[in-house]
Amino acid sequence: MENEFAGLTAIITGAGSGIGLEVAKGLKQRGVNVFGFDINQGDMGFVATFIKCDIGDASSVDAAFAEFNKVSNKLDVLVNNAGIGSLTTVEKETDEVWHKVLNVNVVGTARVSRLAIPLLRQSKHAAIVNTASVAAIDGIPNRAAYSASKGAILALTLAMATDHLPDGIRVNAVNPGTTDTPWVKRLLDQADNAKVAKIALEARQPMGRLVSPSEIANAIIFLASPAQASITGTSLNIDGGLHSLRIPK
Numbered sequence: 001m002e003n004e005f006a007g008l009t010a011i012i013t014g015a016g017s018g019i020g021l022e023v024a025k026g027l028k029q030r031g032v033n034v035f036g037f038d039i040n041q042g043d044m045g046f047v048a049t050f051i052k053c054d055i056g057d058a059s060s061v062d063a064a065f066a067e068f069n070k071v072s073n074k075l076d077v078l079v080n081n082a083g084i085g086s087l088t089t090v091e092k093e094t095d096e097v098w099h100k101v102l103n104v105n106v107v108g109t110a111r112v113s114r115l116a117i118p119l120l121r122q123s124k125h126a127a128i129v130n131t132a133s134v135a136a137i138d139g140i141p142n143r144a145a146y147s148a149s150k151g152a153i154l155a156l157t158l159a160m161a162t163d164h165l166p167d168g169i170r171v172n173a174v175n176p177g178t179t180d181t182p183w184v185k186r187l188l189d190q191a192d193n194a195k196v197a198k199i200a201l202e203a204r205q206p207m208g209r210l211v212s213p214s215e216i217a218n219a220i221i222f223l224a225s226p227a228q229a230s231i232t233g234t235s236l237n238i239d240g241g242l243h244s245l246r247i248p249k
């Protein structure tokens with residue numbers, strides 16, 4: 001079978017850990033030249049070329065693309081995956097945290113895309129995949145700023161897909177449910193009882209288990225694939241049925 005990814009080049013933000021790392025592994029296995037833009041190299045080791053980049057800082061993003069442009073003359077796939085969380089209600093959230101979360105999650109996605117789009121325009125297989133969340137489409141407690149940022153990413157996905165349709169750049173998003181990554185481990189570590197908190201998270205999933213990072217990565221890779229040349233402006237839920245199913249208890 002033909003490998004439609006062979007010879008492509010990708011940038012993945014947040015490739016040092018969790019979902020981004022699994023995307024990097026999956027694309028690397030398919031013959032993609034993978035660059036990981038992250039504040040930390042994390043575990044990307046031999047999987048991706050690490051380029052230090054804080055997507056929350058315009059000068060850091062500029063410097064990262066300057067470095068990327070020295071070693072690559074093309075870009076086919078951008079995965080805007082890096083993000084940060086915040087755990088509280090709108091009543092308690094501070095302006096400082098609102099600005100930080102929106103700056104990294106929303107403006108960060110736009111900032112990286114701004115510099116990637118001129119490169120993607122040159123590709124015959126250009127695709128952007130943004131990582132949103134079920135928090136964008138379902139009310140989840142104590143996630144006010146985070147949910148708003150992920151809702152903005154879905155709206156941005158549609159705006160970008162429309163604006164860059166004539167450029168041949170497809171733009172889609174994924175909405176992961178609770179996924180078993182270091183992110184969730186950090187969350188559980190903050191709970192009074194991590195074991196009980198994990199059982200509660202699993203129980204919230206209709207399938208009774210967390211989503212695996214490779215399941216999210218497979219969906220991102222599907223949306224990024226040149227074989228899916230007609231998919232744009234879509235978001236895919238990978239959430240164990242959380243969004244759509246109502247299971248009587």
Ligand SMILES: NC(=O)c1ccc[n+]([C@@H]2O[C@H](COP(=O)([O-])OP(=O)(O)OC[C@H]3O[C@@H](n4cnc5c(N)ncnc54)[C@H](O)[C@@H]3O)[C@@H](O)[C@H]2O)c1
Binds near residue numbers: 038183
């Ligand atoms: N894990 C979940 O349950 C879940 C659910 C829905 C959505 N998501 C989204 O998936 C994405 C990845 O999450 P994960 O669970 O893999 O988390 P993770 O903590 O395992 O990995 C996040 C990566 O992003 C990097 N990063 C953080 N801030 C950055 C910045 N300013 N610039 C560049 N890199 C930065 C980190 O260094 C890390 O390598 C996030 O956007 C998150 O909102 C996760």
